Amino acid sequence: MNASPCADPLRIGGLSEIAARYDLFLIDQWGTLHDGYAPLPGASAALTRLAMLAKRTGLLSNSSQRTRANRERLREIGIDETFYSFIVTSGELIWQALSQRDDPAFAALGERCLLLSRDGTSPLIEGLGLTIVDRPEAASFVLIAGVEPGRSLA
Numbered sequence: 001m002n003a004s005p006c007a008d009p010l011r012i013g014g015l016s017e018i019a020a021r022y023d024l025f026l027i028d029q030w031g032t033l034h035d036g037y038a039p040l041p042g043a044s045a046a047l048t049r050l051a052m053l054a055k056r057t058g059l060l061s062n063s064s065q066r067t068r069a070n071r072e073r074l075r076e077i078g079i080d081e082t083f084y085s086f087i088v089t090s091g092e093l094i095w096q097a098l099s100q101r102d103d104p105a106f107a108a109l110g111e112r113c114l115l116l117s118r119d120g121t122s123p124l125i126e127g128l129g130l131t132i133v134d135r136p137e138a139a140s141f142v143l144i145a146g147v148e149p150g151r152s153l154a
Contacts, residue, residue, distance in 0.1 A: 015046050019053055027084075029061045029070070039078050047083035056085040064091040064145040066123050091124055091145070098128050110140025116153075117145040 012018055015025070027033060033043045050057050061070055067087045075081065101107045113130045115122060122145040125132065133139050147153050 014042075016049065019050060019055060022055070024056045024058065025050060026058045026060055029059050029063075029074070033059070033079060034074070034077055037077060044079065044083070047079070051083060057083065059084050059087045061087065061089045063089045064094075064117075064122065064124060065089060066095055067092040069123060094143075095124050095128070098124075098130075112138060112140040114139035114142045115145065116142065116147065118148055122146075 010018075019025075030036065032040070033047075034040055047057060059070075059074075063070055065073075067089055069091075070087050070089050071081060074087075097103055097106045098109070101109075111129065111131055112133050113125065114134070114136055115125060115132050117124075122143070124143060124145050136142070144153070
């Protein structure tokens with residue numbers, strides 16, 4: 001039986017133990033760097049140290065927000081742009097794919113969108129020239145960017 005490469009994970013006390021071994025660090029935002037309101041203990045110090053070592057740091061998020069909104073939110077809670085090299089969000093990737101339409105799956109979507117989001121709007125559709133519809137049968141695709149509190153996706 002072959003052992004999984006993760007069967008015996010490396011246990012470290014902090015990034016300082018491995019920082020010299022890598023040029024790029026990909027770090028999830030929520031629950032790793034911050035709790036939505038403030039940086040988590042040690043997060044700013046770790047990012048500062050990686051920057052001092054000239055390491056590239058990319059931040060990842062499954063947020064439906066675009067990169068600009070994430071950057072602003074991080075700044076508001078005390079995580080400055082100088083701490084990281086780039087941000088990748090699922091919202092930005094979707095916006096880019098809808099804008100460029102070079103992937104066959106996105107090229108075939110059409111222009112009529114049923115948008116499900118917390119407030120009925122979303123930066124995910126800004127500048128895309130989509131027609132927002134209010135009935136599923138009128139839509140050529142559905143974009144789910146959030147669900148109103150207290151409502152079920154079902």
